[in-house]
Structure formats: C-alpha cells, structure tokens
Amino acid sequence: MSRPAQLEIPAAMAADRPTSTAIESQRPVLEAIGLEMSYRMGSVTVPALRGVDLEVLEGEFLSITGSSGSGKSTLLHIIGGLLSPTGGKIFVRGEEMTSLNDSRRTELRRRDIGFVFQRFNLFPTLSVEENLRLAERIHNGGSPRHAGNAALRAELLRLLGLEGKSARKPRELSGGEQQRVALARAVINRPAIVLADEPTGNLDSSSSELVLGMLKKLNQELGQTIVMITHDPDAAAYSMRTIHMKDGRIDRVTRLQ
Amino acid sequence: MDPLVLANIADRPTRAAASVFGVAIGIVLIVVTSGLVRGMLGSTAEREGALGAELLFQPPGSLGAGLTTTPLSLPVAYAGALAQLDGVRATTPVGRYVRSGAGGLGFELVEGIEFEPRSGYESYAAITGMRVVEGRAPVSDREIVIDRQRAADGGASVGSSLELFGRRFTVVGIFEPEVGARIKLPLASLQELLGTEGKCSSVLIKTSSPEVQEAVAARVDEAFPGNQIIYTRDIPSFVAKGMPSLNVFLDVVMGLATAISGLVVLLAMYTAVSARTREIGILKSLGASRRFIVTIIEKEALTISTLGIVVGLVLSLAVGASISHWTQLIVKLDPLAAIKAGWVVLLSGALGALYPSLQAAKQDAVEALSHE
Numbered sequence: 195m196s197r198p199a200q201l202e203i204p205a206a207m208a209a210d211r212p213t214s215t216a217i218e219s220q221r222p223v224l225e226a227i228g229l230e231m232s233y234r235m236g237s238v239t240v241p242a243l244r245g246v247d248l249e250v251l252e253g254e255f256l257s258i259t260g261s262s263g264s265g266k267s268t269l270l271h272i273i274g275g276l277l278s279p280t281g282g283k284i285f286v287r288g289e290e291m292t293s294l295n296d297s298r299r300t301e302l303r304r305r306d307i308g309f310v311f312q313r314f315n316l317f318p319t320l321s322v323e324e325n326l327r328l329a330e331r332i333h334n335g336g337s338p339r340h341a342g343n344a345a346l347r348a349e350l351l352r353l354l355g356l357e358g359k360s361a362r363k364p365r366e367l368s369g370g371e372q373q374r375v376a377l378a379r380a381v382i383n384r385p386a387i388v389l390a391d392e393p394t395g396n397l398d399s400s401s402s403e404l405v406l407g408m409l410k411k412l413n414q415e416l417g418q419t420i421v422m423i424t425h426d427p428d429a430a431a432y433s434m435r436t437i438h439m440k441d442g443r444i445d446r447v448t449r450l451q
Numbered sequence: 452m453d454p455l456v457l458a459n460i461a462d463r464p465t466r467a468a469a470s471v472f473g474v475a476i477g478i479v480l481i482v483v484t485s486g487l488v489r490g491m492l493g494s495t496a497e498r499e500g501a502l503g504a505e506l507l508f509q510p511p512g513s514l515g516a517g518l519t520t521t522p523l524s525l526p527v528a529y530a531g532a533l534a535q536l537d538g539v540r541a542t543t544p545v546g547r548y549v550r551s552g553a554g555g556l557g558f559e560l561v562e563g564i565e566f567e568p569r570s571g572y573e574s575y576a577a578i579t580g581m582r583v584v585e586g587r588a589p590v591s592d593r594e595i596v597i598d599r600q601r602a603a604d605g606g607a608s609v610g611s612s613l614e615l616f617g618r619r620f621t622v623v624g625i626f627e628p629e630v631g632a633r634i635k636l637p638l639a640s641l642q643e644l645l646g647t648e649g650k651c652s653s654v655l656i657k658t659s660s661p662e663v664q665e666a667v668a669a670r671v672d673e674a675f676p677g678n679q680i681i682y683t684r685d686i687p688s689f690v691a692k693g694m695p696s697l698n699v700f701l702d703v704v705m706g707l708a709t710a711i712s713g714l715v716v717l718l719a720m721y722t723a724v725s726a727r728t729r730e731i732g733i734l735k736s737l738g739a740s741r742r743f744i745v746t747i748i749e750k751e752a753l754t755i756s757t758l759g760i761v762v763g764l765v766l767s768l769a770v771g772a773s774i775s776h777w778t779q780l781i782v783k784l785d786p787l788a789a790i791k792a793g794w795v796v797l798l799s800g801a802l803g804a805l806y807p808s809l810q811a812a813k814q815d816a817v818e819a820l821s822h823e
Contacts, residue, residue: 276735276736300741301738303736311820315729317455318730319462320455333737336743338454379737
C-alpha cells in the first residue's frame with residue numbers, strides 16, 4: 195500500500211479553522227442535551243439512548259467507544275441527522291437540529307456534516323474523482339453543471355496518497371484506499387463535523403494506522419472537528435477525548451490529550 | 452448529461468437494454484399501427500379520388516364512400532337512367548366486394564366493372580381513363596386484370612393465377628393508372644359469383660364539366676330521392692376521417708402502448724431503486740434532498756425512455772418497410788404520429804418512474820445504509 199510522503203493540508207481548506215491547541219477557547223460546535231432514543235420492536239419498546247448529554251468543541255477529535263448495543267451508532271446517526279431522537283435536543287453550530295423538519299435537517303447535514311462509514315459507502319458506479327464531485331455537487335445545490343473545485347480535489351487526493359487513481363472505480367482500489375477516498379469525500383466541503391463510524395473496522399492494521407493518522411492530521415492541521423466511533427482502544431488513542439458508552443448512557447469520559 | 456445517471460445506466464446494461472426495448476415496443480405499436488391505418492386509408496383514398504367521375508351514386512344505407520359500400524344491391528338500370536339526366540356526360544356501374552387480404556392480413560377490394568360500353572352507359576375505362584397496358588382485358592368469367600402494385604405485392608404477372616371466392620382466376624392484363632380496386636373482373640362475373648345478377652354497388656357519374664357537378668347532383672337527388680350522392684372530390688377526406696371506429700381503435704392502441712411503456716419504466720426503476728437502496732442511503736448521508744433523489748431517478752427514466760423512443764422509431768421504420776415489402780399492406784409512417792407517440796411515451800415514462808422515485812426519496816437513511 196502506498197503511504198503518502200507528507201500530509202500537508204490544502205490551503206483552500208485550512209483558512210478560518212482553529213488548531214488543536216486552541217480547542218479550550220472554542221465554543222461547542224455540537225451540543226446534545228438529554229438525548230433519548232427508543233425503538234419499537236413489535237409490542238416491545240427497546241431503549242437505545244437514555245438521556246445522553248454531550249458537548250463537542252470546535253476542532254475537537256472525540257472518540258466514542260462501547261460494546262455492541264451500547265447506543266454509540268444510534269448516537270452518531272442522531273448527531274448526523276439521519277435519525278430523529280425520541281427525546282432531547284441537539285444543537286449544531288447553535289442551531290437546534292431536533293426542531294427542524296426533514297428538509298431543513300437534510301440541508302443542515304449537507305452543510306455541516308461529513309460521514310465516513312465502516313463500509314466506505316462509495317458509489318460503485320462512479321470513479322474516485324466522480325465520487326468527490328458528487329459530494330461537491332450535492333453540497334452546492336445538486337446541479338450536474340457544478341464543476342466543483344478541481345484543484346482541491348487533486349490536492350486532497352495527493353494528500354491522501356491517491357495520486358493517479360482519480361479515474362479508478364472503488365472496486366479497483368484496496369480497502370484502505372477506498373476509505374481514504376471516503377475521507378476525502380467527507381472533508382471536501384469543509385463540514386463543521388466529520389462523523390466517522392468505525393472507519394477502520396474493515397481495514398488491516400497498516401491501513402487503519404494510515405487512515406487514523408490522516409484523521410488526526412486533518413484535525414490538527416485543518417482544525418476539523420471529528421467524532422469517531424470505534425471498538426479499538428488503539429484507534430481511540432488518536433483522539434483527544436474518549437467517551438465510553440454503556441446501556442445507552444455515557445459511562446465514563448477519558449481525556450487523552 | 453448527468454454522470455450519475457449515465458453511470459447507473461451503464462452499470463446494468465442488460466436491464467437498461469431490456470427497458471429501452473420495452474419502451475421501443477410501445478413506440479413501434481403506436482407508430483406502425485397508425486402508419487398502417489394511414490397507409491391503407493391513404494392508398495384507398497388516392498385511388499378512390501382518381502376515379503375520373505365527379506359523382507358517385509349509391510343506394511341508401513351505404514355506410515360511406517367506396518370501401519364500405521353495401522355490395523351489389525343497386526339495380527344496374529340506374530346507370531342508364533342517370534345517363535339521361537341533364538349535365539351528365541356518361542355513367543358506368545361498379546360492383547364492389549371486400550375480401551380478406553392475402554395471408555389473412557387486412558382486406559382487399561375487388562371490383563366488377565364493365566370493360567366494354569353497354570346500351571345506355573359507358574365502360575369503366577371511358578370514365579376513369581383506366582387502360583390495360585400489358586396483356587389484355589378479360590373476355591371470360593375467370594379472368595381478371597390487376598394494377599402494377601398488386602402485381603408487385605402478390606408476385607403476380609400476366610398468365611399467373613389468383614384465388615378469389617374459392618376459385619382460380621387467371622391474370623390476363625395489367626392496368627394503369629391505379630384507380631379504384633387493384634383487382635378488377637367483369638361485372639357480370641362478380642354478379643354471378645355473388646348471386647346478384649343485374650345489380651351493382653354504385654354508379655360513377657361523369658358530368659359534362661366539373662363546374663356543373665353541384666347542379667347535376669341536385670338533379671340526381673330530385674330524380675332519385677333517398678339515394679346517396681357523393682362528390683368524388685370529398686372521398687379522400689371521407690376516408691381519412693370517415694371511420695370513427697378506426698380512430699377509437701388507434702386511441703386504444705395508443706393507450707395500451709402508453710401503459711406498456713409506463714409499466715416497463717415503472718418496473719425498471721422499481722427494481723433499480725431496490726437494487727440501489729444502499730446508494731440512496733449514501734446520497735442521503737451526503738445531504739441529498741428528496742428532490743435531488745427524485746430528479747436523479749426521473750432523469751434515468753427519461754434517458755431510458757428517450758433511448759427507447761429513438762430505438763422504437765428506427766424499429767418502426769424497419770417494421771413498416773418489412774410489412775410493405777412482404778405483405779400487401781401499406782404502411783405510411785406519419786411524422787406527427789411519431790412525435791405524438793414520443794411525447795406520450797416520454798410522459799408515461801416520467802409517470803412510471805414517479806412512484807419508485809418517491810419511494811426512494813422517502814427511504815429511511817439508516818435502514819438504507821445498512822441494506823446488504
């Protein structure tokens with residue numbers, strides 16, 4: 195696997211972002227207050243979140259750990275606006291997401307959230323370049339005529355060690371490369387928060403290390419706020435703060451840096 | 452063109468090709484059927500309009516001009532009586548019979564005419580200008596003449612035989628120009644075959660000049676009230692719009708073809724949406740609006756429909772040419788009908804894709820993303 199020689203943040207992305215050293219002085223980019231979520235399974239109601247309070251500061255790299263069923267994925271989906279909680283409130287950049295209708299919540303997601311999934315979730319029919327352009331296109335209103343920022347795409351691909359692979363389809367890439375494309379797609383529109391759901395869950399150790407290093411670098415150099423779900427304590431060690439969830443509640447918080 | 456739409460179509464070439472073909476069938480159905488009706492009626496109208504006579508006299512109860520005339524119920528004596536009227540230059544009786552076309556396809560008109568003038572009225576040729584250009588006119592009961600088109604369609608020539616009314620007839624001549632029925636036999640033969648001696652279907656009336664035809668028509672009506680008098684100049688338009696049931700038939704064909712195209716697109720897009728559930732989840736995670744998702748699916752449906760229309764039009768040309776070449780049917784493709792068919796099929800494609808696209812837009816993002 196090719197490893198990028200340097201991780202230099204493109205200048206176009208670096209403006210107006212806090213560095214990790216300035217985290218303490220930043221306002222929260224995301225606040226969750228008393229989040230509750232329960233699913234109905236037939237006649238039984240299964241609680242997934244039981245009153246979660248969470249604050250994520252601008253420029254923070256937060257990891258959420260916990261066993262299966264602890265509620266961490268549900269929390270991530272609610273933060274990302276893919277699910278509506280059954281109780282509580284979420285504020286993204288001060289705007290209450292939970293009071294928004296589906297259309298406005300989608301707009302907020304388009305503007306402020308970038309996702310990285312365990313299974314990469316790239317469009318299999320599109321090339322690397324087209325996957326990035328699609329994200330730009332959706333961010334900019336959906337017109338296919340929107341050309342996006344070609345220089346930024348090239349810079350990001352170079353940064354992520356994907357030079358010369360822009361015309362490849364996802365199936366022609368390794369898992370690590372696909373996840374790096376997904377990472378590029380998540381940050382290309384400069385979202386307020388990148389939500390990463392087990393981003394290394396399908397990768398071998400060297401690819402995992404590479405992806406985590408890039409997340410760290412994006413956070414440090416770009417000031418990109420990242421919330422990452424992981425089972426892996428080694429992965430969590432890349433973040434500044436770790437929240438451990440258990441039975442739908444925050445069980446403990448560990449500040450790493 | 453939208454790269455996402457193109458990529459989706461290219462990703463499932465067999466499904467896309469099947470959908471395009473399905474839409475194309477709808478187009479072929481509409482364009483060829485209307486072309487067939489137009490061709491057959493147009494050809495009939497042209498030949499009926501070239502009779503050379505100004506007026507057509509036929510008995511009451513006849514459905515219309517020429518083609519649908521009740522066969523041989525008018526006494527031939529009318530021809531002589533009509534010839535006596537002021538302003539009438541000549542008359543000739545014509546017997547008509549509609550038989551099923553070769554191979555059971557369509558229909559074919561057979562005319563019984565007078566090849567020689569009779570006492571009181573003229574020959575058919577004297578009025579219409581028809582002449583036998585190859586061979587000779589019939590002189591016996593089992594002889595016929597045909598026009599060049601019929602000779603070409605049926606592979607017949609002077610000396611060959613044709614089966615009519617369950618009997619063999621010998622082609623003894625080829626006539627020109629194309630006027631009336633393509634097969635002509637002596638009126639007496641037709642009367643004998645149908646058991647209607649002394650009867651005909653209609654009488655052609657040639658006036659002393661075209662300018663007096665209205666006055667002659669009035670005189671005919673006065674002398675023989677209750678019969679039908681048709682201006683031959685009106686026959687083409689009678690034929691074109693004189694068969695409401697054909698228009699209903701064409702509307703039914705268009706409705707069926709539209710429904711087929713719409714269903715093909717609906718099924719294609721429904722299966723596409725099911726197969727791409729996860730990708731719809733990805734779009735939602737990227738912040739794609741419902742409108743964006745509906746638009747992408749609609750664009751794909753419209754692209755498939757457009758390709759189907761193009762393929763359908765090309766197939767229609769081929770099918771129309773084949774029908775005209777291999778059968779006696781005439782297909783005249785109508786550009787207006789093709790444009791109308793294109794719009795209708797495009798609309799049905801868009802409507803067909805609406806349900807799956809709305810279903811896709813409504814999908815739960817988390818469920819879609821976890822779809823295998």
